[in-house]
Amino acid sequence: MSNLPNDPMVELVEEYVLGMLEGAELATFEARLTTDPALARRVQESRATLADFALSTPVAVPSHLKERVMAHAVRIAEAPAPLVVTPVTPIRAPRPSRTPIWLGLGLAASLAFVAIQSRDLVREREATAAAQALATRTAATLAERDSLLARLIDPGVELVTLASTGAAKPTVRVYLNQSRKSALLTIASLDAAPAGKVYQLWFIVDGAPVPSVTFQTDALGRALIEGVVLPAGAVAASAVTMEPTGGSTAPTTPILFVGAVKAE
């Protein structure tokens, strides 16, 4: 059992929750977690402690941030209508002192304590309900993913991985469907273009570059661009350059990534 004082797994709980275990040690620990409820509980307690620790210095949240968060969620769900946010009053009532000031008010203090515990329970239930409500919306997101997956595994799709011409090693992939004249673009580990610049996709048709979409990557260097329309003619290759915001009609900078479409 993991509650034995000298259990080596218990000695690793702190390193595990801090993300410091690696390799075989990590695999052994996680395997043990699946069969040892006491160890799992200890991990859960340590994670809760770290959460308390991490959240113990709240700061003022700028008013625009909530709008960004909610808008982002809407984009993920691809909801057609603008989001209407229902105002929710933040719960910030301070917890009263644990020590009753007047001994004669012991009963009142006890009642207050019960009320505080109930409020904490209500808070936790609200948060859990909120998380579970999010879960229900995930079904819609999954449906979107199924649709995306269907487009990717269409027999007519061919994958073109664009190789970097520089030292960096981002990943740029173009999923071409020439029969449907559409493409999907995925980017990973690509630093965002600087202010005033964007990345632009090009298709090479009859030896000439044809301008396509412009895009930017997020803070993690990722982007997903769907519904890219292919130009008329047979696409022989794809390329990416960095262009001024708004894009260009012809490349103005060296090619950053390029990949040829396999001949039929």
Place this chain on the structure above:
Amino acid sequence: MTTGDASAMSTLYDRYAPGLLGMALRITREHADAEEVVVDTFAQAWREAARFETGRGSVAAWLVTIARSRALDLIRARSRRGKLADAAEAETSAPAAMGSGFASPMAGVLATERSRKIQDALLVLPDAQRIAIELAYFDGLSQSEIAERLNEPLGTVKTRLRLGLRKMRDLVEALGPGGNT
């Protein structure tokens, strides 16, 4: 999207955004990056809500885990882009102590009674243990990197992390059930 779903996200945001932003700011040391972390955290929570299991941990721990991972990824990417000099400059003006709420003078105003108690409790931790935990948690350093940074043997760092976190757990548990978790 129904109004109820927006309310669910709104409730989570109202409750956790100030704490998450404070944590992200502590890690990234830049407001714009910290805000990006918060946006990404709630976006990921939205996408992965179906995988959240109440039996395996609290909502707070789930969100914090996501946010920390995002923030550390971001500073590692920034480091790769050679912006370490900026971070080092910011660090010189940031107090090392977690409980000092470096991010904003508003921190003291926004702190809940519980978070104040947690901060007070953390002051009981020996500095060596607290600093080791902060370097591991907020700077994402490995044990070897912490040992090198503090010029201490690796075994000493391991012991400090283990004892410090256990003591922290005891202190937080002594506060009773909380609003965060």
